Amino acid sequence: MSFADLGLIPELQKAVAEAGYTEPTPIQRQAIPIVIAGNDVLGGAQTGTGKTAGFTLPLLHRLARHASTSTSPARHQTRALILAPTRELAMQVFESVKTYSKYVPLRATCIYGGVDMNAQIQELRRGIEIVIATPGRLLDHVQQKTINLSQVEMLVLDEADRMLDMGFIPDIKRILGLLPASRQSLLFSATFSDEIKKLADQMLKNPQLIEVARRNMVSETITHVVHPVSSGMKRNLLAHLLRHQPDTQALVFVDTKIVCGRLAHFLERSGISADAIHGDKGQQQRTETLEAFKAGKLRVLVATDVAARGIDIDELPYVINFELPHTAEDYVHRIGRTGRAGHKGNAVSLVCAEEKHWLADIQKLIKLDIPQEIVPGFDPEPEFFEAGSRHRGKRGTGQSPLGDNSERSETPRRNSNAKPHDADPRGNRSGGSSQNRARNPRSMIAADGFDFSKPYQPKSPAPASDTVENTDKTPPRRPQRPIAVLLGGLGRK
Structure with a gap:
């Protein structure tokens, strides 16, 4: 036709x-x-x-x-x-x-x-x-x-x-x-x-x-892969992958504007031509950056989701999710920037332990089990392989992906119902997994013998003789000074 x-x-x-x-x-x-x-x-x-x-x-x-x-x-x-x-x-x-x-x-x-x-x-x-x-x-x-x-x-x-x-x-x-x-x-x-x-x-x-296709289906011309990695090694792994593909362009997606700018700066310092595009940049800057990327003058474009729906580049070979989107549908839109009009494309995702549940949501939506490949030298956290583990805390719980946790302004996601770590009666955080705590219930008896499981009761009164003896040893109290009426007192009597 x-x-x-x-x-x-x-x-x-x-x-x-x-x-x-x-x-x-x-x-x-x-x-x-x-x-x-x-x-x-x-x-x-x-x-x-x-x-x-x-x-x-x-x-x-x-x-x-x-x-x-x-x-x-x-x-x-x-x-x-x-x-x-x-x-x-x-x-x-x-x-x-x-x-x-x-x-x-x-x-x-x-x-x-x-x-x-x-x-x-x-x-x-x-x-x-x-x-x-x-x-x-x-x-x-x-x-x-x-x-x-x-x-x-x-x-x-x-x-x-x-x-x-x-x-x-x-x-x-x-x-x-x-x-x-x-x-x-x-x-x-x-x-x-x-x-x-x-x-x-x-x-x-x-x-x-x-x-024309089932809902939320991704293009069959796109190859998907997940690289499990610790949150603190993400940017190093990204630079490693880009160095091993020196002649290809890549669109890298992050979640926040702060991470967007810092990641682009890190790649520039690593000798990789990169720039950032996000909502805080002026329209003229965004247009110039996008045109430079389309013309091939810029090798890596780091973007927030504001750019996920408006970038149309012929034969863009790579889309990299530096951080997984929190909505599975956004994954479809992100990777839709590659593999367009029948061309081959690659969707690469760097996933740490805290993001496993988002990865599961994405695989359920697109009905695809994405293969996982560990890059030598960039191992994930041990928790990544724990069966059924669901880390819903703040990204970069350990080291920030950009190596600076103190200035990270990102707020916790999907964790509004999370509870603080349990603490024992002496104020120490409890260690070990939840299973270990279930097998070894925490004692409610303090070192001095106080039982935290019972309501508070004052000690029994001391004998009368002791009371008199202690009273004699206590120095007499000073008489209270009168306070002026204007200051809340009763004045002189």
Whole structure:
């Protein structure tokens, strides 16, 4: 099947051919005809399978009737709204729209936070048919009355599950209230959950469900491997692995911004070209870093999950999880940056004992037993091989992965119900495993004979003779000085 068989207009077929695509992917074959027919869609597919083109191509096809070369803003009303959770993903969708609309005179723009609004306001005043936006910045423009959504005919929610994770649902509900009721709505996501289906029930009308693979399935072109390692040796193992693959690029994922910057600095000091991208960096810095990585000028990009949904790099060979994600679905999105469009990819995870339960959740979700390989010289903690051990404490309980525990600002995860270590009556921490403590119950009798298991009782009173004798030996007490009334006393009597 070719794109011509899907019913796309010749202008779009020409743009797709020039982009180097000849055959549609499974999600495109199913979604494009349904969207062209005007139906609502709930679409799910593996990351990197052409999901973006699956909704941008039919969207451009349906809006082609509004195409105009006129310079009047009145001839360019906002007809389509595409919402994305991150700036990177919004820019990626915008690039796709520009590529495919090459021969169709439709205007598009991308608006997101972190940059000055004035340039975006000027762009919107020119008249724009297709707006790609992050929810927060879109509402900023709504409040400033610089955008009119009353003529929107098509709404697209891309990566809807990520919007749930990032807390965008209240913003999305506000935006839905600003849109016409008679519109076509598309909801696309790489993973589905019950919350996503509830959102779909609210915004979609008789949607057609499209799943080209089972839920949360990862690409078969990706090779998975886990390297068990102690938390304190993670960064050294990462540098070791990168040195043994000197000609390959790698996208390294971490959990926090602090670890992100420090890990990139450590790799630079180790002679490996690296930089960091996270939410605290300005948009200009993030764009420059991402462009340098795409151009091959940068070998390693260390990123937080803010970049997991917006990085699209051809033939990226390696994705490395320096720290496992706390949500199993995020693993699918992370490794979806490699093995795209049928290319081979590698997903490497460095796992310490504290992360074993997250690894188990990931394997259960993707229904895959990931092989484990210990790198010589980088052994994990002995607890890693304990059957059924579940370390839910703070990462890096011993030595921090970055070698500096004192400045680590990360808070404990999934450990809100954890209890402090048991202490004996003398204040010493109890040692040994829970099984040993069960076999050797702790004594409640202190060294001086006090029984902590019984309620407190005062000692029996001493004999009267002793009391009199002790009273005689006690020096007489000083009379209390009178305290002024203003200070709370009774004054002089």
